[in-house]
Amino acid sequence: MLEAKDLSLKYGQSQILHEVSLTAGQGEVTAVMGMNGVGKTSLLKAISGRHGYFVGEIRVGGQVLNHPTAFEAARAGVAYVPQGREVFPMMSVMENLETGFACLPREAHGVPDEIFELFPVLREMAGRRGGDLSGGQQQQLAIARALITRPKVLLLDEPTEGIQPNIIQQIGHTIRHLRDKGEMAIVLVEQNADFAWRFADRFVHIRRGHVTRSVEKTAYSNAGLLEDLAL
Numbered sequence: 001m002l003e004a005k006d007l008s009l010k011y012g013q014s015q016i017l018h019e020v021s022l023t024a025g026q027g028e029v030t031a032v033m034g035m036n037g038v039g040k041t042s043l044l045k046a047i048s049g050r051h052g053y054f055v056g057e058i059r060v061g062g063q064v065l066n067h068p069t070a071f072e073a074a075r076a077g078v079a080y081v082p083q084g085r086e087v088f089p090m091m092s093v094m095e096n097l098e099t100g101f102a103c104l105p106r107e108a109h110g111v112p113d114e115i116f117e118l119f120p121v122l123r124e125m126a127g128r129r130g131g132d133l134s135g136g137q138q139q140q141l142a143i144a145r146a147l148i149t150r151p152k153v154l155l156l157d158e159p160t161e162g163i164q165p166n167i168i169q170q171i172g173h174t175i176r177h178l179r180d181k182g183e184m185a186i187v188l189v190e191q192n193a194d195f196a197w198r199f200a201d202r203f204v205h206i207r208r209g210h211v212t213r214s215v216e217k218t219a220y221s222n223a224g225l226l227e228d229l230a231l
């Protein structure tokens with residue numbers, strides 16, 4: 001579903017990604033692993049059109065995205081849930097959800113029931129300001145807002161960061177549910193190795209802007225994952 005090939009990205013003169021390739025299949029969770037500052041967020045920003053890459057190619061469902069803007073990437077089916085959530089604090093939960101409509105045709109403007117089935121708390125809090133929600137609720141809102149765009153590729157940047165354990169479990173079950181529906185490819189940037197091991201199907205390790213390992217869970221072990229993270 002997602003094929004990113006040889007992406008290279010710079011901030012000013014500093015090259016952060018060096019020919020990074022990532023493939024994420026429909027109905028699979030691909031975890032992108034690595035220490036702080038290796039370029040995981042930058043990779044998601046390149047794929048979602050939030051930051052330009054200078055070399056490389058991105059395909060979604062076979063369609064080439066040629067240096068897309070964020071809007072073009074969203075239109076093509078790429079949804080990005082950023083680290084830190086970026087919920088609009090002064091807007092209500094419902095208004096936050098409705099921002100997801102921007103890349104959809106008018107007839108598709110509507111919050112599907114499934115969103116509230118996945119995140120019942122958002123129905124209860126529909127009129128509350130986004131900034132008044134807890135961190136875990138904001139994370140659920142950010143994922144829900146991304147799902148409203150009916151993505152083919154869902155990019156999740158550290159969804160468990162700063163979240164209490166019971167909400168982490170809920171987020172994990174949501175990821176598994178979306179995976180099992182088989183309609184989208186999920187890319188999960190995650191520093192929580194236990195969570196990644198539990199919910200991912202494939203692991204891609206990045207070190208200093210290079211992919212150092214790409215492995216299926218079936219050919220890997222939890223101990224191997226921890227070893228690779230410690231390198």
Ligand SMILES: Nc1ncnc2c1ncn2[C@@H]1O[C@H](COP(=O)(O)OP(=O)(O)OP(=O)(O)O)[C@@H](O)[C@H]1O
Nearest residue numbers: 011012016034035036037038039040041042043083
């Ligand atoms: N807007 C920016 N301008 C300049 N440098 C940046 C910018 N954003 C990130 N960087 C640098 O690029 C490198 C990669 O950052 P990135 O956020 O992609 O890493 P990461 O692997 O996601 O890290 P973390 O796990 O801490 O979120 C870091 O050295 C960071 O300081």
